[in-house]
Amino acid sequence: MHQQKPETSDNNQNRIIVRLDGHAYYYPVCDVLRLFTGEIPREEEEQVVCAAGSLASSDLFSSEKALVLVSRVSNERVETVFRNKEQISVDRKDLTLPLNREVKRQLYFLLSRITGKTFPWGSLTGIRPTLVAREVESEDELVQNYGVRKDKAHLAFLTKEREDLVLDASSPDALHIYIGIPFCPSRCSYCSFISQEAPKKREMLPSYVDAVLREMDLVLPKIGYKIESLYIGGGTPTVLPEVLFEKFIKGVFSHPELSEVKEVCVEAGRPDTITEKKLQVLRDNGVSRICINPQTLCDATLERVGRKHSAADFVSAFRMAKKMGFTIINTDLIAGLPGETASEFRSSLCEIISLSPENITVHALSKKRRSSMKREEVVRSEEEDLRDVGSMLSFASEKLLSEGYVPYYMYKQKDTIRGHENIGYCREGTECIYNVAMMSDMRSVLSFGAGGMSKRIFPDNSASEDAMSHVRIERCPCIKEPSQYIRDVEIMAERKICFFSEE
Ligand code: SF4
The missing domain is CATH 3.80.30 (pyruvate-formate lyase- activating enzyme)
Incomplete structure (x- = not known):
């Protein structure tokens, strides 16, 4: 079904290639790859190619330049396979998620298994967490089906409830x-x-x-x-x-x-x-x-x-x-401004809370590409992010909830490092x-x-x-x-x- 592409100009770079077989969910696949590599994936005919970015130094690349996965959809099954031995699959008749989300879910869980990396929002990239929270019955479903971390699943539910109150009071x-x-x-x-x-x-x-x-x-x-x-x-x-x-x-x-x-x-x-x-x-x-x-x-x-x-x-x-x-x-x-430490972020937040604004x-x-941050700053802030941004956001949500603020809207941007979220508290x-x-x-x-x-x-x-x-x-x-x-x-x-x- 898929055609093999000849190796091209960047064949010296470590890459991840996802071959699409029986479907054309390029964007969902790109969303997941971007999360793991921090790089911008490229669509090619029947495959997505991405520089390995932050995974480049992983042992996975010790013997080969490209990590190849196959994401396949047939009339009977949806499956994602790595090196013919690691795979995640489900029968079409047992599907509980929309097809595009199942493709993402499988790719996320398989990459997570082979790289040892997880992300706070799991495979919920390129989609609003509150929209999915509105569809499921419990926070556990977000954890099980999408790999969302428990505290983030809780935040998504809290935000959805408040968002619904505002929408209920507003004319459609x-x-x-x-x-x-x-x-x-x-x-x-x-x-x-x-x-x-x-x-x-x-x-x-x-x-x-x-x-x-x-x-x-x-x-x-x-x-x-x-x-x-x-x-x-x-x-x-x-x-x-x-x-x-x-x-x-x-x-x-x-x-x-x-x-x-x-x-x-x-x-x-x-x-x-x-x-x-x-x-x-x-x-x-x-x-x-x-x-x-x-x-x-x-x-x-x-x-x-x-x-x-x-x-x-x-x-x-x-x-x-x-x-x-x-x-x-x-x-x-x-959270995550260049050179800013977690302790500086925490002090800023506490000082702001002491002024008691109604919304934070x-x-x-x-x-994003239009930003003038230099490549070195970007790399530096990515490294800092690995250590700090997640903890800054967790500190912010715990502190704000304990101070009586509630989350009322949430969105994620595709270029946000590691798929982190933006939340309005009030x-x-x-x-x-x-x-x-x-x-x-x-x-x-x-x-x-x-x-x-x-x-x-x-x-x-x-x-x-x-x-x-x-x-x-x-x-x-x-x-x-x-x-x-x-x-x-x-x-x-x-x-x-x-x-x-x-x-
Ligand atoms: S719009 Fe851009 S330049 Fe203006 S305050 Fe916001 S981030 Fe700064």
């Missing part, structure tokens, strides 16, 4: 709005967003704000949805100069379609962009929920990753916001509706601004053997480059009007 037909301001005071070394440095784009900022307001003017009156939440993110929206920021916020709230939203959240992510005047503008327009995100309270790390503020700047911005009446403040932390979001570092009753709507993929989102992704959620009555959920999602991307967005904003508006009008 309502729309959630996102507005993106893709500019920041400087670019963090780990940044994977499209954000640009505002000081270098000063002249563009007023035209960008005009374009976003124009897009809203064109689109909002044409779509007949009830709007439930509004999230203004980026980038860093508060990077706009005070006068422009006021014009922007007033312009946003001048739209009558937004007059009944249940929730408005504004990212004031970088403390060095926050001024009393900007916070007053938000308060004057009824905003009481913001994000101030230090990522770490270790000054040396802040400097290392190119953020131009100190821990003290964060604390004073936080206190000012509290004093001015912001009732819900979220703070983000990242804990991210695991994700290293004091009960302070959940951010937008975050749940967005991350659960259970509600439609209309995005304004460059790089935003709009999506519509439809019930799916034709769920197939491979279906991951009972909803169908359609997406409508927006131009990423701000200058092109400014030029083509009317085309973008028309595209979104059509997207939200189609049956």
Whole structure:
């Protein structure tokens, strides 16, 4: 069935090859390989090839350059085989998982057996843990069927319960709005967003704000949805100069379609962009929920990753916001920042808890291609990760749960080292509706601004053997480059009007 590929240019490198026989689940196979190797797998005809990465020094490669596995699906069986002697298989009639997930499960457990490595979320890669938690009956099922670690299975269940409470209180037909301001005071070394440095784009900022307001003017009156939440993110929206920021916020709230939203959240992510005047503008327009995100309270790390503020700047911005009446403040932390130790991470978290913000979001570092982290930093942080990131995240969940915070939304990114998770924790009753709507993929989102992704959620009555959920999602991307967005904003508006009008 499968064709053997001739050895190619990288034949000196240790590799893992998974031959696909009788199926074409390239992406699920890539997801699992990426987990074990930390490398980006390559699809070839009927096989996936991946540099061995962190497995390269393993004894498995002492006698051969390539580790070859076969993942086979026939009418009778699903099986994964290594060197004709190690294998995992199941009869089709006994299948309990969708086929694509069974392929992943087998590959994960077989690679785990032959390499001795396990990962906290097992074969749950490329899929939201809460979605799977919603399908199974117990935490044990996540452990048995997917290889998820017990504490993570518990977190997935806790998060799913809280996510469901938020979704139950939200109309399935309502729309959630996102507005993106893709500019920041400087670019963090780990940044994977499209954000640009505002000081270098000063002249563009007023035209960008005009374009976003124009897009809203064109689109909002044409779509007949009830709007439930509004999230203004980026980038860093508060990077706009005070006068422009006021014009922007007033312009946003001048739209009558937004007059009944249940929730408005504004990212004031970088403390060095926050001024009393900007916070007053938000308060004057009824905003009481913001994000101030230090990522770490270790000054040396802040400097290392190119953020131009100190821990003290964060604390004073936080206190000012509290004093001015912001009732819900979220703070983000990242585990695994380059050079940061577990003890520095723990101190940051404890210091943040002592300020008692209503929401604390804990991210695991994700290293996407757009980030400017150098290869040496990436390698260094991978090694650190092996020792530390898992323990940082475990410390965070134990500490936050013991301090009365509950997890309410969770997502994983494919480039996050070792498949770690990002979790939003909150004091009960302070959940951010937008975050749940967005991350659960259970509600439609209309995005304004460059790089935003709009999506519509439809019930799916034709769920197939491979279906991951009972909803169908359609997406409508927006131009990423701000200058092109400014030029083509009317085309973008028309595209979104059509997207939200189609049956
Ligand atoms: S604040 Fe966020 S969006 Fe801005 S550069 Fe840093 S990581 Fe990127």
